[in-house]
Amino acid sequence: MIIKIPLLLCIGLALSSCFAIHPELQNAKSVNKGANSHSIGVYGGANVLVETYGVAGVYNYGLTDKVDWSTDGSFSVQASSLKRVFQGFGVNQYSLSTGPKFSMLNDHFALRLPATITFSAQELFLSASPTLLWDVIDEKTTLFLRYNRLYERNAIEGYSGDLVFGFNYFLPFYSNQLLLSIQSNGVGLYGGVGITL
């Protein structure tokens, strides 16, 4: 058993980057009560094994002036190249997260507490994805930190989820609605562009 754990930890680390790393596509600020906002974007990136290409979107509805119900979804394909994606050699992954988003400290800081369901390679994964959002530089940039914690315990004790960190930079044209997003899980690097509506 003592020998087994390092092996399984090693396996876990090798596979820990395999959830798609989608951007957050939002800032910390909440919408007003009854109002809503949404964003869509495309992203891509790579880790040591594969490239990933995907689309993502997020929808926020204001439950109160400080609390939103936040839902995001993404679809991605992992493959060796974009050409192979179109040839059908990739592995598809779908994810949907939904839960409250609490904005605080004059809307500069927010905590999302969504539940996430991910469908990949004919298997469902349930997880919690607590996410911190922090607006800096006059709200032109949002830093985020997301931990996707798998719900189910399983054979590999060394793996429980992915920690993703990144930022959004709201480009200074088109009414600051265009954003550039960069994120990483420490193994791969991913980036995308989006638009908030």
Next chain:
Amino acid sequence: MSCDRTANWTAIDFLSGTWEGQEITNYIKIQSYPGALTPHSTGHLFNRIDTVNKTSTIDSAGVVIDESIFVLHDESHLTFSGTDQTIDWAFDTDPLPAGLEPIFDSLRILFSGEQTFDIQLLNKKECVLYFDTVVPVYYAGTVVNVELRHTQYWKK
């Protein structure tokens, strides 16, 4: 070649000849964990299929690195009897940590045995072979089930 009539060709006719490797993907997945797709280019490989003697010869830069025999069961199923060398070109272990060696040891047994492939695509120019299986990996007295989805893509 462009004038060949293929209307009456069967799988054995399409298989015959020299195929140039494109890519092999191995998707490995371990009990309730997200899987890892490990694609690798096989552009340096040629697979000479001799349908008379039912042999497959893998050639890399003019050097024969593997030979196996095959049985075509029907138009969509093909069994190769592999060798110890098969895993070396069919599974790229380079990007994966050495700690996964017990998995590779189990896969080596799999690849050197008889493995039946689904013929997902076979025509005059392209061939896609696929199999999936669950491999029990033994370690420290316990078994970890590793699912493998293996796809080979060849072109003429």
